[in-house]
Amino acid sequence: MLQALEGLSTQCVAKQDKGKTGHAWSVFLAPGQIVTAAQKLYESEYSLEDVLALDFEEGFLVIYHFNRWNIDERVTLRVLVSKDKPTVPSIASIFDGAEWHERETRDFHGVNFEGNPNLVPILMAAEDVDFHPLIKTAKVRKSIKDLLNRGEVISCNKEIEELFAEAEAEEASDA
Amino acid sequence: MSAYQNLEQMKGDFYTQKFEAGKQDGTLIINMGPQHPSTHGVLRIVIEVDGEYIVRAEPVLGYLHRMHEKMGESQTWGGFIPNMGRVDYGHPMAWNWSYVGAVEKLMGIEVPERAEYLRVIMTEFNRLTSHLLWWGAYILDLGAFTPIMYAFDDREMILDILQRPSASRLTYSNFRVGGVQMDFDDKCIELMKAFIPHFRERLPMYHDLVTENLILRRRIEGVGIIDADMCRRYGCTGPVLRGAGVAYDVRKDEPYSIYDRFDFDIPTQTSACSAGRYHVRVAEMEQSLRIIEQALEQLDGAEGKHIVDKAPKPSMKPPAGETYFNTEGGRGKVGVYAVSDGTKVPYRVKLRAPGFSNMNAFAECSTGMILADAVAVLGSLDLIIPELDR
Numbered sequence: 001m002l003q004a005l006e007g008l009s010t011q012c013v014a015k016q017d018k019g020k021t022g023h024a025w026s027v028f029l030a031p032g033q034i035v036t037a038a039q040k041l042y043e044s045e046y047s048l049e050d051v052l053a054l055d056f057e058e059g060f061l062v063i064y065h066f067n068r069w070n071i072d073e074r075v076t077l078r079v080l081v082s083k084d085k086p087t088v089p090s091i092a093s094i095f096d097g098a099e100w101h102e103r104e105t106r107d108f109h110g111v112n113f114e115g116n117p118n119l120v121p122i123l124m125a126a127e128d129v130d131f132h133p134l135i136k137t138a139k140v141r142k143s144i145k146d147l148l149n150r151g152e153v154i155s156c157n158k159e160i161e162e163l164f165a166e167a168e169a170e171e172a173s174d175a
Numbered sequence: 176m177s178a179y180q181n182l183e184q185m186k187g188d189f190y191t192q193k194f195e196a197g198k199q200d201g202t203l204i205i206n207m208g209p210q211h212p213s214t215h216g217v218l219r220i221v222i223e224v225d226g227e228y229i230v231r232a233e234p235v236l237g238y239l240h241r242m243h244e245k246m247g248e249s250q251t252w253g254g255f256i257p258n259m260g261r262v263d264y265g266h267p268m269a270w271n272w273s274y275v276g277a278v279e280k281l282m283g284i285e286v287p288e289r290a291e292y293l294r295v296i297m298t299e300f301n302r303l304t305s306h307l308l309w310w311g312a313y314i315l316d317l318g319a320f321t322p323i324m325y326a327f328d329d330r331e332m333i334l335d336i337l338q339r340p341s342a343s344r345l346t347y348s349n350f351r352v353g354g355v356q357m358d359f360d361d362k363c364i365e366l367m368k369a370f371i372p373h374f375r376e377r378l379p380m381y382h383d384l385v386t387e388n389l390i391l392r393r394r395i396e397g398v399g400i401i402d403a404d405m406c407r408r409y410g411c412t413g414p415v416l417r418g419a420g421v422a423y424d425v426r427k428d429e430p431y432s433i434y435d436r437f438d439f440d441i442p443t444q445t446s447a448c449s450a451g452r453y454h455v456r457v458a459e460m461e462q463s464l465r466i467i468e469q470a471l472e473q474l475d476g477a478e479g480k481h482i483v484d485k486a487p488k489p490s491m492k493p494p495a496g497e498t499y500f501n502t503e504g505g506r507g508k509v510g511v512y513a514v515s516d517g518t519k520v521p522y523r524v525k526l527r528a529p530g531f532s533n534m535n536a537f538a539e540c541s542t543g544m545i546l547a548d549a550v551a552v553l554g555s556l557d558l559i560i561p562e563l564d565r
Contacts, residue, residue: 020280022499022512047407049510050527065499065512065527069407069416069423074499097409100535108244118233123240123564126189133245134523142516147495 002027002075004044008037012160016076016151023065024073026151028160031079031088034064038077038091038098041066046075048091051101053109055136057143058163060086060111080144080163081111090115108134190235194221202230207549209238215312216560220537220549227545232538239564247524252278252515253352253489255524260346262526263562265308268294268301269504270511271350274524276431277500277513278352281493287479290354291433296367296470297337297355298502299463301347303374304333305505306456306463313453313554314385317394322385329377332370339363352491354482364471371468378461386457395449399552401540402447409539410532413507414459415556417443418451425503436473437466449555456557490519506530506557530562 002013002025012028029037049065064077079088090113092099102113103122110132113119121129145164150156186192187206195204208219217238223231243262247255259270272294279286286294307330311323334344340357341349349356359367385391401411403419416423422441426434442458444451495517501510507529514523533556541549 020283021497022277022280022501042407045407048410049508050410050512050525052512052523052525054514054523063512065510067429069421069428072429076499095408095410096539097411097532097535100531120189120193121237123237125237133242134248136248140520142522147514147516147522148497 004041004046004075005037006040008033008040010155012150012156013154014151014156015154016149018074021149021151022074023076025075026078027075028078028080028156031081034077034079035089035091035094038064038094041075042094045069048095048097048101049074051098051105053105053111053134055109055134055141056147057141059083060109061144062088062105062111064091086111087114089113090117090119092116108132110135190219190233191221194223194231194233197231198223199225199230201225209235215558218534218553218558218560218563222546222549224546227547229541229544229546229549232541232549234534234537236534236564239561241561241565243526243565244524247521249520251490251519252493252521253487253491255521256350257346257348259350260343260348261561262528262565263504263506263509263530263559264345265557265559265562266301266305266505266509267345267347268298268350269502269509270526271348272298272432272502273500273504273509273511274513275350275352276502277498277511278491278493280498280500281496281513281515282352282487282491284353284483284487286354286432287477287481287483288433289358289474289477289479290481290483292470292474292477293340293355293359293481294350295433295437296359296467296474297340297347297349299467299470300333300337300367302463302505303460304330304337306460307333309456309505309554309557310381310385313557314391316550316554317391319385319388319391322381325377325381325384329374332366332373336363336366336370339366351482351486353486354480356482358481364474367467367471371464374460374464378457381457386454392450394548394551395453395555397446397448397450398544398548399449399540399555400447401536405536405539409536411507411536412529412532413504413557414452414455415507415533415536417441417455419447420445425501425508429501431500431502434466437469439465449551452555452557492517492519501527504529506559506562507533526565528562528565530556530558530560534558534563 014026016023046066054061059082062079066075107124202225209217219235259274260267307326311326314322406416424441439462493515497514499512510527512525516522
């Protein structure tokens with residue numbers, strides 16, 4: 001089990017094959033838990049690598065990559081938000097570097113980070129505040145279960161279970 | 176009516192107006208850049224100064240934004256490789272490597288031993304050109320013109336070497352999924368072997384000329400403290416982090432390729448100031464030489480070709496999945512997060528630029544210092560603006 005996030009209520013914790021995905025842990029969280037998770041990771045000497053979003057049929061999957069300097073153990077936090085109201089609390093009060101990464105994510109996907117001290121366009125022009133270039137068209141947009149692999153699941157709630165349900169049933173029938 | 180009488184224009188653009196809202200009494204707001212020579216391209220920093228002291232600073236990015244990540248989602252996996260040479264003109268090989276490394280990880284391709292050596296040698300030479308460019312330009316920022324001439328003299332020799340296997344001199348994009356585009360020829364290896372003793376002779380001269388110079392030391396020592404905790408909060412990596420006393424280098428701490436076969440040190444400094452970052456980079460040049468020297472010795476015994484047999488075509492289709500791969504670039508951790516949906520076009524390519532995080536620390540670090548010191552700090556961060564803006 002991931003020591004650093006002990007005691008946090010997660011949606012899904014899974015161990016991943018580092019050689020294949022580059023991540024050691026993949027953790028799904030409810031938007032409300034992300035600040036606590038960031039605080040716990042900060043206390044366990046993790047540093048923030050980047051924040052990004054992925055456009056899926058189910059919504060925007062906001063991804064945070066954390067790593068430690070002394071031990072190579074990349075932790076990926078994932079927060080799934082709906083397209084109607086894509087809002088995630090900002091972690092810029094804990095990791096100051098998140099401010100720019102969150103602004104970039106807002107530029108590209110339109111995810112709103114509540115509590116970010118300066119949520120204005122960073123890379124896009126100030127006039128293009130409502131234009132988000134990385135939002136996909138319905139034609140090429142995919143579902144989470146087709147692209148991501150949960151890995152070796154340690155605990156998982158129903159919500160995330162359902163997200164991946166179909167894909168794993170298919171895999172089982174293939175075998 | 177002249178342009179200056181137009182009050183609308185005098186108010187400044189969106190970022191100036193927003194910044195001005197928090198202005199104190201008796202201070203002045205100035206725009207440093209986007210055409211300021213010490214910002215190496217088009218970085219703009221809005222600064223509030225009280226006399227000569229910086230009260231607040233806010234970098235404004237995006238002047239060189241080209242949306243590489245969107246380009247990644249609009250062309251084939253192989254077709255995106257040339258973009259990597261254009262993200263960071265200082266150390267493009269590291270970007271090449273991060274990207275093809277991620278694709279290889281997705282596809283499960285094993286790179287031949289010889290190709291790994293070729294990659295290491297070229298990337299380390301490229302690190303030398305990156306550091307030499309920084310060294311010359313940094314001293315130039317601080318007012319000394321001569322050193323950049325010496326730096327470019329040596330850099331030119333490396334460019335002549337690297338153009339033989341890569342066919343370009345600045346925006347290298349010669350890495351391929353499964354190896355590299357071309358093997359070294361005999362002349363190339365000969366030039367490389369001759370360069371190492373030549374550069375070893377030159378390095379002490381660099382130190383005599385610049386490092387021990389009293390004017391330089393007064394300008395940079397103790398200026399612009401970015402300590403380890405600040406690095407962690409902002410995600411700074413590379414020489415900025417090593418200058419703060421943390422011996423973190425992706426080549427050692429998250430070993431990739433064959434870096435575990437070489438004997439080299441990770442230079443660190445504990446001062447966390449501009450001088451610390453300066454000394455780290457200069458010491459890294461010597462370490463790169465050591466790696467190149469060992470790699471050239473072992474190259475003859477390496478098995479395989481410069482690229483894997485039946486290397487994937489540009490329209491390859493990696494299986495659906497996600498992966499993260501990072502390498503150590505001249506400025507820090509260069510990361511690529513790639514997601515494939517099993518088609519020949521990437522679903523998402525996220526580029527993690529080290530300069531973006533390093534620059535982020537500038538606002539906090541520059542508060543309270545004098546304006547002239549801000550130039551010394553900017554240069555010590557080794558900024559490549561196209562990399563920040565992507």
